[in-house]
Amino acid sequence: FNRVVGRNLVTVSDYKLPTFAVTISDFKDLQNGNYALNGNVKSFSDFAVEGATIKLSISAANSYVQHNYPNTVTTDANGNYRIVIPESFITANIPSKKSFKVTITATSVTGESQMASRKFSIGKQFYIVSTGATLIEASKSVNLNAKIKNINDEPIDGKIYYTLTN
Numbered sequence: 001f002n003r004v005v006g007r008n009l010v011t012v013s014d015y016k017l018p019t020f021a022v023t024i025s026d027f028k029d030l031q032n033g034n035y036a037l038n039g040n041v042k043s044f045s046d047f048a049v050e051g052a053t054i055k056l057s058i059s060a061a062n063s064y065v066q067h068n069y070p071n072t073v074t075t076d077a078n079g080n081y082r083i084v085i086p087e088s089f090i091t092a093n094i095p096s097k098k099s100f101k102v103t104i105t106a107t108s109v110t111g112e113s114q115m116a117s118r119k120f121s122i123g124k125q126f127y128i129v130s131t132g133a134t135l136i137e138a139s140k141s142v143n144l145n146a147k148i149k150n151i152n153d154e155p156i157d158g159k160i161y162y163t164l165t166n
Contacts (some may be wrong), residue, residue, distance in 0.1 A: 020049045022106045022116040029122070033087050039116070041079045041106045048079030052106045056083050059101050060094050061119055061151070066103065067093035075106070090122070098122070099151050119151045 024039040037056065041049040056069040069089060075081045094100045099121040107113045130146040148156040 024118045027120045054081045055105045061099040
């Protein structure tokens with residue numbers, strides 16, 4: 001008779017639920033050739049995560065190639081962090097400088113790591129989303145239903161001025 005002998009190795013590990021989250025609040029031009037990225041690290045019970053190491057990487061908005069920023073910072077007693085990034089680092093890695101994705105990795109003192117990503121642009125990179133009529137007759141009044149959105153698809157308050165030309 002045929003005898004089949006086999007062996008399969010299985011690794012069993014504990015799955016740990018994440019205990020904290022990372023947020024990226026804003027990206028500001030410091031007007032001196034540098035940009036500041038601000039954010040926060042908090043536990044799910046809303047306590048600050050102090051002393052977490054923050055690492056940053058950037059990529060072109062639609063690319064998976066990450067460029068790691070060499071400097072790290074740690075969160076303060078309120079869980080806040082601020083990373084100052086020279087414009088030269090951005091332009092060296094994202095030559096168009098128009099839009100890019102920032103990924104923050106926070107590692108707590110216990111070794112747990114969590115990530116957050118957000119898209120940014122240098123300058124005002126907005127787009128207009130219009131719904132409704134695609135063909136407009138110039139001799140009639142029209143209600144143009146349009147919204148202004150940023151690179152993260154979030155609505156922006158503003159006015160749209162338009163002129164119909166023939």
